[in-house]
Every structure is written in C-alpha cells, then in structure tokens.
Amino acid sequence: MKANIVIIGGGISGVAIAYNLAKKGMKDIVVFDDNYMTGGATGRCGAGVRQQWGTKGNCIMAKMSVDFFETAQEELQYHRDIEFKQEGYLIVATNKEEDEQFAKNVILQNSVGIPAKQLSLEEALEIVPHLNKDIVTSATFCNTDGHLNPFLMTDAYYHAAKRLGVKFFYNEKVTDIIVENSKITKVITKNYEVITNKVVNAAGGFSYEVGQLAGVELPVYSENHEILVTEPIEKIQGPMVISFSKNIYCQQVPHGSFIMGRSDLDVERGHDIGSTHKFLDEMAKTAVNLLPPLGDLRVIRQWGGSYNVSPDRQPIIGDTDQLEGYYLAVGFSGHGFMFAPMTGLLVSEVILGLPTTIDITDLHIDRFKNNETTEYEHSVV
Amino acid sequence: MNKKDIIICRCEDVSLEDLHNCLEEGYTTFEDIKRILRIGMGPCQGNTCGLLAQREIAKYLKLPLSQVKVHKVRPLITGVKLKAIVENNKNES
Ligand SMILES: Cc1cc2nc3c(=O)[nH]c(=O)nc-3n(C[C@H](O)[C@H](O)[C@H](O)COP(=O)(O)OP(=O)(O)OC[C@H]3O[C@@H](n4cnc5c(N)ncnc54)[C@H](O)[C@@H]3O)c2cc1C
Numbered sequence: 001m002k003a004n005i006v007i008i009g010g011g012i013s014g015v016a017i018a019y020n021l022a023k024k025g026m027k028d029i030v031v032f033d034d035n036y037m038t039g040g041a042t043g044r045c046g047a048g049v050r051q052q053w054g055t056k057g058n059c060i061m062a063k064m065s066v067d068f069f070e071t072a073q074e075e076l077q078y079h080r081d082i083e084f085k086q087e088g089y090l091i092v093a094t095n096k097e098e099d100e101q102f103a104k105n106v107i108l109q110n111s112v113g114i115p116a117k118q119l120s121l122e123e124a125l126e127i128v129p130h131l132n133k134d135i136v137t138s139a140t141f142c143n144t145d146g147h148l149n150p151f152l153m154t155d156a157y158y159h160a161a162k163r164l165g166v167k168f169f170y171n172e173k174v175t176d177i178i179v180e181n182s183k184i185t186k187v188i189t190k191n192y193e194v195i196t197n198k199v200v201n202a203a204g205g206f207s208y209e210v211g212q213l214a215g216v217e218l219p220v221y222s223e224n225h226e227i228l229v230t231e232p233i234e235k236i237q238g239p240m241v242i243s244f245s246k247n248i249y250c251q252q253v254p255h256g257s258f259i260m261g262r263s264d265l266d267v268e269r270g271h272d273i274g275s276t277h278k279f280l281d282e283m284a285k286t287a288v289n290l291l292p293p294l295g296d297l298r299v300i301r302q303w304g305g306s307y308n309v310s311p312d313r314q315p316i317i318g319d320t321d322q323l324e325g326y327y328l329a330v331g332f333s334g335h336g337f338m339f340a341p342m343t344g345l346l347v348s349e350v351i352l353g354l355p356t357t358i359d360i361t362d363l364h365i366d367r368f369k370n371n372e373t374t375e376y377e378h379s380v381v
Numbered sequence: 382m383n384k385k386d387i388i389i390c391r392c393e394d395v396s397l398e399d400l401h402n403c404l405e406e407g408y409t410t411f412e413d414i415k416r417i418l419r420i421g422m423g424p425c426q427g428n429t430c431g432l433l434a435q436r437e438i439a440k441y442l443k444l445p446l447s448q449v450k451v452h453k454v455r456p457l458i459t460g461v462k463l464k465a466i467v468e469n470n471k472n473e474s
Pocket residue numbers: 008009010011012013014032033034035038039040041042043044045046047048049172173174175202203204205206207210225226227261304305306307329330332333334335336337338339
C-alpha cells in the first residue's frame with residue numbers, strides 16, 4: 001500500500017486531522033488505530049467543552065472549537081444527533097485566591113470574545129440551586145460551554161472523512177516507522193507495509209512510544225484519570241459544575257446520568273487505566289460535599305483513561321525539527337476532546353504548508369527549548 | 382414477532398431491529414455497538430443484554446459464540462448510592 005500520509009491514532013484528534021486534510025483536497029490518507037473506535041481516551045472522557053481557560057492560547061483554541069461544534073452536525077452531515085448541549089460551565093471558587101484569579105481569567109476570556117462572567121454566590125445558586133452554600137464563595141459562568149457525545153462526535157468525523165476517501169483501519173497497531181537518511185519511508189503495522197514519507201502522531205496515551213518508533217523524543221507522559229457514571233434521573237442540573245480547589249468536575253448529560261471525575265494527585269505515570277476504590281471513595285465525598293443531593297444517586301460504573309500530559313499542560317501541535325515529515329498532535333493534558341476541531345484544522349494547515357489560522361508558536365514543540373517563556377495552565381482538574 | 386418489538390437491552394430500550402441496523406452499518410464488536418446504541422451502559426451493565434447481543438453478533442459474523450467478546454467488567458457490580466460510600470467510610474474510621 002502507498003499513502004500520502006499515515007495518521008497513527010483514530011481517536012478524536014486523528015479523525016479530525018484526517019477530515020481536515022481530505023477536505024482540503026489531500027488524497028490517499030490512511031489512519032491506523034490499535035483499538036476499536038474511541039477505545040483510547042476519547043471514548044473514556046467526560047466530553048465537556050469549555051472556553052473558560054487561564055491561558056490565551058487555550059482560550060482561543062477552545063472558542064474556535066466551540067464555533068465549529070455549533071455547526072458540526074450540518075458540516076459533517078451526520079445521520080445521528082451528536083448531542084451538543086450548550087448549558088454552560090459553572091466554575092466555582094471556594095477561597096479568596098480563586099475569587100481573584102477567576103476575575104483575571106474572565107478579563108482574559110472576554111478579551112478574545114468568550115462570553116464568560118463572574119457571579120456572586122447568590123447568582124450561582126440561581127443557576128445550580130443544589131450547590132453547597134457553605135463552601136462556594138463565587139463562580140464564573142459561560143453559557144456557550146457545554147457537552148457532546150464523544151462516541152458520536154468521533155463517528156461523525158469518521159463518516160465524513162470516509163466519504164472524502166480516507167481509509168481507516170481499526171484494530172491495526174503500528175509497530176514500526178522506517179526512517180532512511182533522515183526521511184520517513186515506511187510505516188509497518190500488524191498486517192500492512194505502507195510506503196509513505198509523512199506520519200502524524202495522534203496516538204494519545206501512547207504518543208511517547210509512537211515518537212520512539214521514529215526516534216522522535218517527546219516531552220510527554222501518561223497517567224490514569226478515573227471517572228464514574230450514575231443512574232439516569234430527571235433533569236436537575238443544566239451546566240457542568242467544576243472546582244479546581246475541590247478537584248471535581250460533574251455534569252448531567254442529556255441521557256440523564258451524572259458523569260463526574262477528579263484527579264488522583266499521587267497517581268503514578270504509566271499506562272494503567274484500572275479502577276480503584278480510592279477514587280470511588282474520594283469522588284463520592286467530594287461530590288456529596290459540593291452538591292449534597294447527589295448523595296441519593298446510584299453509581300453504576302466507574303472506569304479510567306489516559307491523560308497524555310505535556311510540561312505546561314497545553315497541547316503540542318505542529319511539525320518538529322527532529323524529523324522531516326513527522327507531525328504532532330499530542331500532550332492534550334486532559335482537554336483534547338474539546339480542542340479537536342482546531343487540532344484538525346491547524347495540523348492539516350501545517351502539513352499542507354498553508355498559513356495557520358492562528359499563531360501556533362505557543363503550541364509548537366520548540367517552546368520547550370526555552371523554558372522561561374512557557375505559560376502554565378492552572379485551570380485544570 | 383416484529384424485530385422492532387423484540388427488546389434486547391431493557392435499560393436503554395434497544396430493539397433487535399436497532400441492533401441489526403447497527404451491525405449492517407458495520408459496527409460488529411460489542412464495544413463498538415455499545416458506543417453507538419448504549420447497550421451495556423445501563424444499570425444492568427450488560428448482565429441481561431450481553432449474551433443476547435453476543436449471540437446476534439455471532440450469528441451475523443458467522444462465528445462461534447466463544448469468539449465474540451462482550452465488554453469489560455468494571456466496578457460497581459451493583460448500583461450503590463454515593464451517600465452510602467461516604468457514610469460507610471465514616472463508620473470505618
Ligand atoms: C477521565 C477523562 C476525562 C476527560 N474529560 C475531558 C473533557 O471533559 N473534555 C475534554 O476536552 N477532554 C477530556 N479528556 C481528555 C480527552 O479524552 C483527550 O485529550 C482526547 O480524547 C485525546 O484524543 P486523541 O485522539 O488525541 O487520543 P486517543 O483518543 O487516546 O486516541 C489515540 C489512539 O491512538 C491509538 N494508538 C496508540 N498507539 C498506537 C499504535 N502504535 N498504532 C496504532 N494506533 C495506536 C489508540 O488505540 C487510540 O485509539 C478526558 C480524559 C479522561 C481520561
């Protein structure tokens with residue numbers, strides 16, 4: 001088989017890149033994925049979409065991605081409903097430091113056109129009446145943030161890309177990338193050998209390893225993040241509720257169930273994505289403390305997935321001077337689902353040598369060559 | 382009986398017709414079908430629908446049942462209230 005480009009990883013990043021390349025007219029695009037569709041982080045994520053970030057780069061990526069999600073159903077001509085719900089994110093502050101930091105964040109967010117605003121406790125309670133009044137001090141809210149169905153969003157890109165001629169191979173692991181005279185010549189999988197001189201690494205939790213296949217060194221690692229889902233009930237909560245200090249995100253999806261997660265600060269790096277009692281215990285306590293009525297909900301399943309983490313918790317997007325023809329869409333640090341429309345657009349522009357829609361200097365791997373200029377994203381769970 | 386009226390997944394109200402359509406569309410593993418139709422995501426966690434779906438996939442792919450995987454077993458085994466988890470732990474300490 002011959003290909004103009006091989007994309008390694010068919011999660012949300014890989015399908016978005018494939019679609020954008022095909023839309024811009026590239027032919028013979030091949031995507032390999034080691035798993036079933038959305039078997040990676042994409043099918044395990046909270047699928048929240050928010051624009052309220054603490055760095056300008058993340059704000060712009062998120063805003064422009066939301067603009068896309070609003071039209072995705074039509075643009076991708078998908079036959080199912082991608083379930084895009086825009087009922088906002090309520091980010092709650094629980095101390096003075098957060099009150100002050102969030103005020104600054106809102107100014108930054110407004111400066112790039114994100115309609116976020118700061119709310120008093122009373123205003124926050126009007127939006128989510130079951131918040132614990134005793135621990136929340138203020139909040140910020142953006143009504144165009146929301147949630148999508150991650151399986152169907154990926155499937156929508158997949159179908160649109162397929163119609164444009166992209167070839168997908170799921171359950172097909174890439175085992176080697178052949179480099180001769182500093183040029184990529186072949187990609188080897190379980191069942192195929194593909195002649196190509198361009199490769200995209202969109203391998204999520206395994207992007208470090210897929211870098212190593214071509215001798216490309218990436219400053220990323222993976223860690224397990226756990227999450228759970230409850231039984232569905234009638235609608236009681238519109239927005240996603242999130243707190244950085246309490247370490248929780250929690251939302252009711254259109255189906256009626258609540259999905260919630262938090263980070264384990266002591267988690268070891270690696271590829272484990274198991275479920276622990278420690279998570280269940282801490283999650284239950286945190287959720288019932290912040291949102292007391294949720295105590296009556298039954299948990300029906302918990303699971304885990306990989307965050308692929310970069311040094312400044314912002315994605316790594318673009319080419320690399322380590323190897324010609326090797327492109328990166330890695331290090332999403334727990335928020336790669338909501339950025340995928342921009343990831344797809346920007347990576348396709350870099351590959352085709354077009355000017356990029358936004359300046360990607362801050363997302364390029366070269367930013368780590370000069371550590372001092374790196375802006376660190378604090379607004380994460 | 383009409384395929385529309387045969388329920389495969391009671392938690393998520395998925396009929397035999399839905400399942401067959403999904404297979405026809407090319408989603409032929411339990412994990413794929415789960416992500417499209419929500420089979421196995423409800424309170425029974427696949428305990429009821431798992432075998433039924435497995436049998437239909439096997440028939441469609443003409444494979445022995447033993448070669449068709451169902452989804453991964455994950456905690457919890459039965460629905461437990463968040464409150465119960467919080468309180469239980471208080472009693473322990
Ligand atoms: C619990 C949890 C909650 C999250 N919540 C959110 C959220 O609310 N909002 C948000 O925006 N993001 C969230 N994220 C992050 C989000 O899931 C990821 O950033 C995003 O899905 C990354 O997509 P991806 O396509 O880059 O990677 P993945 O979806 O992981 O896809 C990578 C693919 O590469 C394949 N692969 C790996 N190695 C090889 C190989 N050698 N050959 C072939 N294929 C290979 C894998 O099989 C995999 O399918 C969350 C993540 C987790 C774990």
